[in-house]
Every structure is written in structure tokens, then in C-alpha cells.
Amino acid sequence: MIEVKNLSYTYQPHLPPALLNINLTIGEGEYIVLIGAKGSGKTTLIRHLNALLLPSCGEIEIDGLNTEESKNHIEIRRKVGMVFQNPDHQIVGMSVEEDVAFGPGNLNLPSVEVGQRVKRALEMVGLSGFEKRAPYTLSGGEKQLLALAGLLSMEPKYIILDEATSSLDPASKEKVLTILDQLKTGGISIIHITHNMEEALRADRVLLMGNGQIIADGTARDILNETEKLKALGLSPPIIVELMSRLHPYYDKQKSIMTVDEATAEIYTWLENNK
Ligand SMILES: Nc1ncnc2c1ncn2[C@@H]1O[C@H](COP(=O)(O)OP(=O)(O)OP(=O)(O)O)[C@@H](O)[C@H]1O
Ligand SMILES: [Mg+2]
Known part of the structure; x- marks a missing residue:
């Protein structure tokens, strides 16, 4: 379970808070979509969930591990996997298989197990056959799928996508969304930030952010039916x-x-x- 208690965050003292008193519990196997206008605090919030940012006020626990304690960071980052919008920032290996093996390779696992994880992850995202390719030769969409494979190979318990589907073509997008459905069925929690309201419809729960606060939290049907509220925030239903x-x-x-x-x-x- 992820627990966020009274979280506030200010980037710099002279700036207004980017997050203001957020309280949130995320259970196992929940499929959450996080929506909100640009600058509403979505990325700032999720960067707190694997200790890339630490609260100015309040606290966050991932399965009881407080993000404030640096000794917990390795375990927290193993549990909470993230994929961002730009895959170029996440690629570390010289080849596709090396890239996907990087994370599990650091977990002291037997090399057979690492190899199996790499194979499984590449199969899941549809990149089998790309093992020896240099990542820079991949298309933008393929790189994004590679970043997702790298995350899957870590077998995280919580998966966060920050606009990770926005640059994908419809078929790759559908593939990623289908993978998310499968992961959720397997008990993994998903937090997906998107500006695409059709994607948001697939979630069990939608969180709506405005001005650094969660201003609505409910089923996709309830939140996405509020056309006037969404438009007032600059969002399209x-x-x-x-x-x-x-x-x-x-x-x-x-x-x-x-x-x-x-x-x-x-x-x-x-x-x-x-x-
Ligand atoms: N490194 C930073 N230094 C100062 N202010 C920042 C920094 N990063 C973000 N902010 C500010 O914090 C607020 C929240 O930004 P954030 O990136 O979390 O929004 P977002 O909801 O993810 O927006 P988008 O949909 O555009 O990605 C914005 O006002 C932004 O300008
Ligand atoms: Mg963002």
C-alpha cells in the first residue's frame, strides 16, 4: 500500500507550493489515472512516490517504508517503477537486452534469472528479436516500449507512467494499455498520468488534480461525466x-x-x- 499523508511540496521558497496537503491511499491492484491541467502538480506528486523528491511537509510510506529515510530508497525504487514521457532519458544499455538487464542485473540475481526476466519483458512489450539492436536505432515508440520492458524486468509492485503513452502510435498505445490491464489483474497497482480522456476511461479510479491539490477522487464514470468541471480546469471531457x-x-x-x-x-x- 502507498500512503501519502498531508504532503506539501515547494520547489523554492519564493514560489507557491506545487503540492498542498495531499492525502492519498493506493491499494494493491488499483488502476488509477491521474488527470489535471498542465502545471497542476501531477509529475511533482508521482516523483514523491519513489523518493525522487522528498516532502517539504508530511510523509509518504511505500509498504511501510518511509521515503524520508535514505536507507529505504533502493527498496522503494525496486517496488515503484516509473516510465516518463521521454524514453531517451531512461536508456542506459548499449544494446536492447543489455538495457533491459541493467535493473535486474543490480539485484544480485543468478544470471539465468536475469536472462529469463529480460526475455519475458521483451516478449510482453513485443520487442522479441530486437535484443542485439543498439537502443538509439529504435524509433521513438519502440524506445518507449523498451523503457517499459526495463521497468517490467524489475518486477515492480507499483507502476507509474507519466504521459508515457503520449508519443505512441495507436497500436503501440493499445499494447501498453493491454499490458497495464494484465498487470492489474496480476495484483500490480498502476498510476497512469495522461491527458487522453479515452485512456482515463479504462481506470478503476480517477484522481483529478488542480493547483497542487486532489480536487476529485472517484470512479472514471463519475469524474469524466462532469463535463463542466473538466472544462473549467482546461480539460476536455x-x-x-x-x-x-x-x-x-x-x-x-x-x-x-x-x-x-x-x-x-x-x-x-x-x-x-x-x-
Ligand atoms: N524544478 C522545478 N522548479 C520550480 N518549479 C517547478 C519545477 N518543476 C515543476 N515546477 C512547477 O511546479 C508546478 C507543478 O508542475 P508539474 O510538473 O508537477 O505539473 P504537471 O501537472 O505534471 O504538468 P504537465 O501536465 O504539464 O506535465 C508548476 O507550476 C511547475 O511550473
Ligand atoms: Mg507532468
Whole structure:
């Protein structure tokens, strides 16, 4: 479990706080999407979860390990894996397999086990066959999948993606989202930062940030149906939610239609009833 208690963070004394009194509990196997306008504090918050930043006030515990204590950092970073938007910053190996082996290679595991982890991770992201390639020869999307393989090879308990899908083509994006679904089923907790509201719909729980605070915490359906609230924060609701809200008064908002499939069924019913 991740516990964030009364977390505030200020980058520099003359700046306003980037995070203000955040309280949050993240359980095992939760699939959370974190949304919010640019500058609302999403990256600052998640950087606290593997001790890349330490609180100005409050505290964070990862499975009972306080991030304030530097002796806990190795274990915390093993448990909490992160992938960022720019994969170039995360590549360390001279070849794809060396890159993925880097993390588990530092865990004192037998080399057979490291090899198995590398193979499994590359299979999961669809990069089998790329083992000997130099990472710089990979496309942007392939590099992002490599960064994800590097994270998976560490077998983390919590996975955080900070806009990691934003530069992927639709097929790679779908692959990553499917992997996230599989990991969640296996009991791994996911925290996914995205500006893509269709991606956000796949989460169990959505956290909405504004001005360094969590201003809403609920199911994807509840939070993403709040079109006016999202727009006031500079966010776009999912396209289907926007479409259905414009079809008011023909459409009852309580029905909470959010996906293409749901909208298709609803519109077919109207057409059938008005033949
Ligand atoms: N290193 C830094 N020094 C000073 N201020 C910073 C630093 N990094 C971020 N900030 C500020 O902290 C606030 C929160 O930034 P953060 O990067 O957490 O936002 P975000 O929600 O991740 O935004 P985006 O969607 O654009 O990635 C912003 O006002 C930002 O300008
Ligand atoms: Mg950010």
C-alpha cells in the first residue's frame, strides 16, 4: 500500500507550493489515472512516490517504508517503477537486452534469472528479436516500449507512467494499455498520468488534480461525466461524453454513456424507435 499523508511540496521558497496537503491511499491492484491541467502538480506528486523528491511537509510510506529515510530508497525504487514521457532519458544499455538487464542485473540475481526476466519483458512489450539492436536505432515508440520492458524486468509492485503513452502510435498505445490491464489483474497497482480522456476511461479510479491539490477522487464514470468541471480546469471531457451532452435534451445524462459501443447502442435505439 502507498500512503501519502498531508504532503506539501515547494520547489523554492519564493514560489507557491506545487503540492498542498495531499492525502492519498493506493491499494494493491488499483488502476488509477491521474488527470489535471498542465502545471497542476501531477509529475511533482508521482516523483514523491519513489523518493525522487522528498516532502517539504508530511510523509509518504511505500509498504511501510518511509521515503524520508535514505536507507529505504533502493527498496522503494525496486517496488515503484516509473516510465516518463521521454524514453531517451531512461536508456542506459548499449544494446536492447543489455538495457533491459541493467535493473535486474543490480539485484544480485543468478544470471539465468536475469536472462529469463529480460526475455519475458521483451516478449510482453513485443520487442522479441530486437535484443542485439543498439537502443538509439529504435524509433521513438519502440524506445518507449523498451523503457517499459526495463521497468517490467524489475518486477515492480507499483507502476507509474507519466504521459508515457503520449508519443505512441495507436497500436503501440493499445499494447501498453493491454499490458497495464494484465498487470492489474496480476495484483500490480498502476498510476497512469495522461491527458487522453479515452485512456482515463479504462481506470478503476480517477484522481483529478488542480493547483497542487486532489480536487476529485472517484470512479472514471463519475469524474469524466462532469463535463463542466473538466472544462473549467482546461480539460476536455471524453469525446463521447461531449457528444452525448450536446444531444441533451434527447439524452438523459444519468445514463452515463461514455464509450463508442454505449453511444452506438443508444443511438440505434433512438433510430429504431423513430422509424
Ligand atoms: N524544478 C522545478 N522548479 C520550480 N518549479 C517547478 C519545477 N518543476 C515543476 N515546477 C512547477 O511546479 C508546478 C507543478 O508542475 P508539474 O510538473 O508537477 O505539473 P504537471 O501537472 O505534471 O504538468 P504537465 O501536465 O504539464 O506535465 C508548476 O507550476 C511547475 O511550473
Ligand atoms: Mg507532468
